[in-house]
Amino acid sequence: MTKVFAGIETEKANEKDAAVYLQSIPYDGTSTWGKGADKGFEVFLDALENMEVYDIETDSEVYHRGVHILDSITEKESPEKVFEAVYQSTKKLLEKDKFLTFFGGEHSISIGIIKAFYEKYKNLTVLQLDAHTDLRPEYHGSAYNHACAVYDASKNANLIQVGIRSMDISEKEHLNAEKCYFAENIYGKTDWMQKSIDQMTDDVYITIDFDAFDPSIMPSTGTPEPGGLLWNPTLQYLRKVIEQKNVVGFDLVELAPIENFKAPDFLAAKLYYKLLSYKFEL
Numbered sequence: 001m002t003k004v005f006a007g008i009e010t011e012k013a014n015e016k017d018a019a020v021y022l023q024s025i026p027y028d029g030t031s032t033w034g035k036g037a038d039k040g041f042e043v044f045l046d047a048l049e050n051m052e053v054y055d056i057e058t059d060s061e062v063y064h065r066g067v068h069i070l071d072s073i074t075e076k077e078s079p080e081k082v083f084e085a086v087y088q089s090t091k092k093l094l095e096k097d098k099f100l101t102f103f104g105g106e107h108s109i110s111i112g113i114i115k116a117f118y119e120k121y122k123n124l125t126v127l128q129l130d131a132h133t134d135l136r137p138e139y140h141g142s143a144y145n146h147a148c149a150v151y152d153a154s155k156n157a158n159l160i161q162v163g164i165r166s167m168d169i170s171e172k173e174h175l176n177a178e179k180c181y182f183a184e185n186i187y188g189k190t191d192w193m194q195k196s197i198d199q200m201t202d203d204v205y206i207t208i209d210f211d212a213f214d215p216s217i218m219p220s221t222g223t224p225e226p227g228g229l230l231w232n233p234t235l236q237y238l239r240k241v242i243e244q245k246n247v248v249g250f251d252l253v254e255l256a257p258i259e260n261f262k263a264p265d266f267l268a269a270k271l272y273y274k275l276l277s278y279k280f281e282l
Contacts, residue, residue, distance in 0.1 A: 012066025
């Protein structure tokens with residue numbers, strides 16, 4: 001059965017006319033504690049169907065631009081094969097004149113996406129919102145583990161990290177402290193927002209791990225770290241980024257649903273819709 005964005009049939013939701021493509025990659029093969037990110041997309045779609053599609057802030061209904069849901073990438077044999085499948089698929093999608101969005105799955109799915117993007121956009125900034133640095137060159141025998149999600153980006157793009165509050169000491173050598181905004185250093189402040197934007201190049205790809213948010217509003221993730229980002233300041237920041245830079249795509253990862261607890265699923269849906277509203281309606 002064909003999936004329809006927000007449960008609404010629109011003339012522009014078809015592959016040819018849609019402004020936005022939504023690619024699901026429900027892979028959860030390397031996560032090391034809480035499992036379930038492979039089930040995130042279904043509850044995300046359910047939440048979208050039960051969300052108001054009028055956005056007050058932008059006075060818009062961005063779904064009219066057309067969001068086409070692509071067939072999921074279902075490769076799961078190994079992290080290496082998942083990487084290759086995602087990378088090759090994203091390269092082909094980038095040949096089309098569409099705004100590309102992705103939904104995990106665990107954070108390892110971003111590695112292939114980001115590689116395809118930085119090969120196309122030669123001076124790309126990768127903006128990572130996350131609780132963890134994800135800068136290990138390899139973990140558990142693979143360079144395509146969720147703990148390695150932005151290591152390759154750190155070497156091939158302009159990586160800016162926001163909301164970090166957990167890392168292994170081995171990752172320090174790969175960390176650019178000038179472009180890492182630790183959660184404890186930005187709590188209750190706003191000056192860091194423009195400072196980080198000023199460090200960005202013109203083209204920006206955004207990768208958001210849901211564990212960037214505080215567990216009080218986003219407990220449905222593999223490793224819910226205390227002391228995370230809150231809703232309104234995060235939206236304020238993302239709006240500033242999108243207003244000032246050319247955001248070329250984004251992914252949302254690591255939604256691991258908790259049965260009968262729908263608030264985090266709704267947050268995921270709302271965040272996705274907000275990002276589209278900022279991109280197309282501001």
